[in-house]
Amino acid sequence: MTVSLGKDLVGLEHLSREQITAILDTAEPFKEVSERQIKKVPALRGKTIVNLFFEPSTRTRISFEFAEKRLSADTVNVAASGSSVSKGETLVDTARNLEAMRIDMVVIRHGSSGAAKFLGDRINSNVINAGDGKHEHPTQALLDMLTLRDRFGSIEGLKVCIVGDVLHSRVARSNIWGLTRLGAEVAVCGPATLLPRDVEQLGVTVFPRVEAAIEWADALNVLRLQLERMTSGFIPSLREYNRVFGVTAEKLARAPKDLCILHPGPMNRGVEIDSEVADGPHSVILPQVTNGVAVRMAVLYLLAGGSQDAGSSGSEMS
Amino acid sequence: MTVSLGKDLVGLEHLSREQITAILDTAEPFKEVSERQIKKVPALRGKTIVNLFFEPSTRTRISFEFAEKRLSADTVNVAASGSSVSKGETLVDTARNLEAMRIDMVVIRHGSSGAAKFLGDRINSNVINAGDGKHEHPTQALLDMLTLRDRFGSIEGLKVCIVGDVLHSRVARSNIWGLTRLGAEVAVCGPATLLPRDVEQLGVTVFPRVEAAIEWADALNVLRLQLERMTSGFIPSLREYNRVFGVTAEKLARAPKDLCILHPGPMNRGVEIDSEVADGPHSVILPQVTNGVAVRMAVLYLLAGGSQDAGSSGSEMS
Amino acid sequence: MTVSLGKDLVGLEHLSREQITAILDTAEPFKEVSERQIKKVPALRGKTIVNLFFEPSTRTRISFEFAEKRLSADTVNVAASGSSVSKGETLVDTARNLEAMRIDMVVIRHGSSGAAKFLGDRINSNVINAGDGKHEHPTQALLDMLTLRDRFGSIEGLKVCIVGDVLHSRVARSNIWGLTRLGAEVAVCGPATLLPRDVEQLGVTVFPRVEAAIEWADALNVLRLQLERMTSGFIPSLREYNRVFGVTAEKLARAPKDLCILHPGPMNRGVEIDSEVADGPHSVILPQVTNGVAVRMAVLYLLAGGSQDAGSSGSEMS
16 A cells, blocks of 8 residues: 655645655665665666755755755755845746756745745646745654654654744644644643744644643653744743743753653754753754654655656656 | 867857757757656766856756756856855966866856856866856857757748847847857847847847837747846836837737747746746747756767867866 | 774874875875766765855865765755854754764864864764864865975975965964974964964974075965955055065075975965966966865775774764
């Protein structure tokens, strides 16, 4: 029984439990590739992939780029600065041009929610969302889930609390959809100004105080606090944020059990998370990064395989 | 009978009909490579190519980069920002350094007319002009001609009108030289402020009104209007430009026959071309982009092959 | 008898004569690779390397990148702009993330002295210093020494004078350590404001006047004068600098023998060196660039080989 992801990965909201599980299961053997002396498999040899990043990124771009190269694909990076975009070209014209060059896949990061879907709907190449506005960042949530599965054996029934600026976070949104689909209980915790008004409608519990979240959860996914939230008036000060919502060793010491700690990075040490926690024994922040490459290899591989199974229609474009 | 391109491709002005035809003919089989599942041939394996872009570019740089990668070359990108150039190094020192690193080829885009020839005269590596000031952009004209040949079977006798800012356009100049060399009749049409004063000396007809051009031509090559032309006083307003010189469905409807529409991109929709035309049935704008990869593969291949045929002298440097 | 470089190359200060000689000897056969039609050997196939450049660079970055590609490694470039660094991430977090992605090697250029060692001490991946603040630029000194050895047969007993802004120069520091270790006599010459106060303690002679240096030396290594030294008041004017410390044909004409002239580039022609000298028969400035690729291939190869010899511990991380 083969599970297809369809043509694109724009988010986890509309993926089934089987599709998400298929990605996590496919990532398993790819983990081992990165541990080899020769970190390369020929799966995507001769495929051409564009990493189209309209927002700056190090870790996600590099992670995708190594995932692509370890699958033997040919990759080209396009950053917003120095691109036709600065000449006023529309996203759809950029996309059609890439397709006309017979690009097999586009990995897109864009400041506008919906950009990845917009692109995917207009071109035959596979599109992978590497973060679109405040909407979704599906490969981040997938690597979070793979890391939780590694640690706990299963996502089913797991209690995961997402802590911080849920309002502006595409990581939070993708995690909520993905985790609930796999049967986890999900909660969020953060200042009222940084929680979406209707967040309960996503099926999550709200903890106004991080102490209560710590008492409840098996794992905390600590979000990065964009420092501009302070100047924009969402929070009074970084120090105050750290005091009330920062995940500190002191607060964790009062938990009834050891909590698994995730963070999508880059971290603001001493703000949303203390170094003692980030570098502590229950942190899985670096395993998350390692899993990121494997999960991205899995997504690239499955999307490419999907279009290959699609037969003659696939052979035209990809 | 082998036709050599020489060491460099700096422009079409000094290429013979045989040389241009050789490039177009060589592009034909390369079109098919980009339609394969595995878009890769080993023709330039182990060759090292630098894409030296002193002006921003998305489509041309990506097109060259995929052409290079589909030929299995190793490529390195150098952008003006963040380069030694910002430390005041001269172009010739940059070039000699690249040659000293045993670069096989340099693809250069530069704001100064003549930069590609200047470079080619000073290094043994092959040099390909990807646009030099207002001078030439030969691979763009070659892909335009390949697209016209695809559509009409032959360039000979074809009536092609270049519409817009001919004065500042390296695309126009390369098209005029290439098309006339292959026996086409070439015209230009645009505001008097944006036509070179002595343009008739290039062997082209001038149409002051786009309606007359539409009546005459088999194909229109619609140039991008650099929006800074307006602030510089070359044209009164974008709206006025669109009204008088914009290629619209309304104007085309009065043509005695269907016109083939080309545009080098990126387009200013609603300025020099309307979306209805750009996306219409007679537009070959996306086939142009597809042909761009094939034409660049052909040029890279022929220049590399040329130096390989040159025997022992070629083995020293390339 | 195998000489190991250890895990990292952070500088020449702590390398033995045997280690430096091993790098130069290993570079010899790699010179030939860049002269081949197919400039590629499979030595680092499937290895993943990040070029992490926090300071702009053309020649060093390209030289490393082609060295990596000619060894068949997979490379990713990270520039400071557009990276997580601009989001305030610490260098150690960046490094740990790269390691978590199972990067085999990191080539780092950074504005802070000690950055490469700091990085190397915190990750298991091999680290190569491509210039750290005013500290060291070991591969530049290695290519300088390889070029001197090509010209003179041996470094032992050679008289080399480093001319210019020794105070701010990581190239000078690496050369002083490397050359003295191989038995050369080293001198420095420059304005008192641009010489380190305790420079004699490094075992070098100081020549206050370039004429005396020219009379003494077999080779001059002419440093680039950062033009901002003038505005910062280190020197009165570029013209005055050229008159007193510039290496000119006129001054060289009075030397008792022909001097070999080196420059790390990019050159300020007419400031620290005249074009007649830079392009003259005794200049080895372009052979330096050619040797740069070979030396970097040697360093990459030896560090990778070192970790392979390290056996089971190496197979985990690299």
